[in-house]
Amino acid sequence: MDAAAFLIDILFPPECIACGARLTHGSLCAACRIGIAPHRTAFCGGCGAPLPGLRSICHPHAPFLLGAAGRYGNPALRALVYGLKFGKIRGAAEPLGDILAHYCARLPMDLRGMWVVPVPISRARMRERGFNQSALIAERFARFFGMPVADDILVRHTDRPPQSEIADHDARRANVHGCYAMKKDPDDPNTAVPRKVILIDDVTTSGATFFEAASVLRRAGVKKIFALAVAKA
Numbered sequence: 116m117d118a119a120a121f122l123i124d125i126l127f128p129p130e131c132i133a134c135g136a137r138l139t140h141g142s143l144c145a146a147c148r149i150g151i152a153p154h155r156t157a158f159c160g161g162c163g164a165p166l167p168g169l170r171s172i173c174h175p176h177a178p179f180l181l182g183a184a185g186r187y188g189n190p191a192l193r194a195l196v197y198g199l200k201f202g203k204i205r206g207a208a209e210p211l212g213d214i215l216a217h218y219c220a221r222l223p224m225d226l227r228g229m230w231v232v233p234v235p236i237s238r239a240r241m242r243e244r245g246f247n248q249s250a251l252i253a254e255r256f257a258r259f260f261g262m263p264v265a266d267d268i269l270v271r272h273t274d275r276p277p278q279s280e281i282a283d284h285d286a287r288r289a290n291v292h293g294c295y296a297m298k299k300d301p302d303d304p305n306t307a308v309p310r311k312v313i314l315i316d317d318v319t320t321s322g323a324t325f326f327e328a329a330s331v332l333r334r335a336g337v338k339k340i341f342a343l344a345v346a347k348a
């Protein structure tokens with residue numbers, strides 16, 4: 116910690132984002148951290164069933180394997196996600212990235228050669244929020260494993276209502292349909308596309324966002340996709 120950060124911590128002691136407890140550093144207290152019981156399995160990308168091994172038997176042709184660190188019903192996890200997304204508390208991305216990394220590290224998975232790709236947000240949302248929450252989580256996650264991040268290959272080119280405002284499953288699918296595209300670099304039309312991708316989003320509910328983004332990546336030549344969310348609703 117540098118001198119300026121140290122001084123700021125003394126003047127404005129940090130508080131746990133989830134419960135408000137005073138902290139000496141960081142943004143989540145130990146009790147809330149322990150209270151977030153992480154999942155121990157990955158999930159089927161087709162139906163969301165837990166997969167103790169990583170191979171889906173029910174939907175072997177699902178476009179991705181789904182991962183979710185915890186339940187959105189967990190109050191601490193929800194407070195972190197909410198703080199980051201709607202309270203613009205950037206510091207919440209660090210514990211969220213760490214929770215995601217620890218969850219992923221315990222899965223029996225070969226992570227070699229994987230690139231991290233955050234689910235993009237629209238330009239309008241970016242202007243309003245100032246950052247892409249999934250990109251901040253992805254950055255922290257990638258640093259834990261020393262993985263490369265490709266945060267500019269996928270773009271969201273339309274602005275539609277947030278998925279959280281739509282309850283119906285089919286309507287969620289329709290709402291994100293056609294939203295994502297590969298970014299074409301005019302100077303380099305043959306921009307390399309990674310073969311294996313960990314696609315990161317904050318929350319997954321119906322899986323519609325992952326499905327849409329994964330379809331675009333697959334059409335561009337990505338062979339293997341692990342769609343990873345901090346929380347599953």
Ligand SMILES: [Zn+2]
Pocket residue numbers: 131132133134135136143144145146147148
């Ligand atoms: Zn707490």
Ligand SMILES: [Zn+2]
Pocket residue numbers: 159160161162163164171172173174
């Ligand atoms: Zn399934």
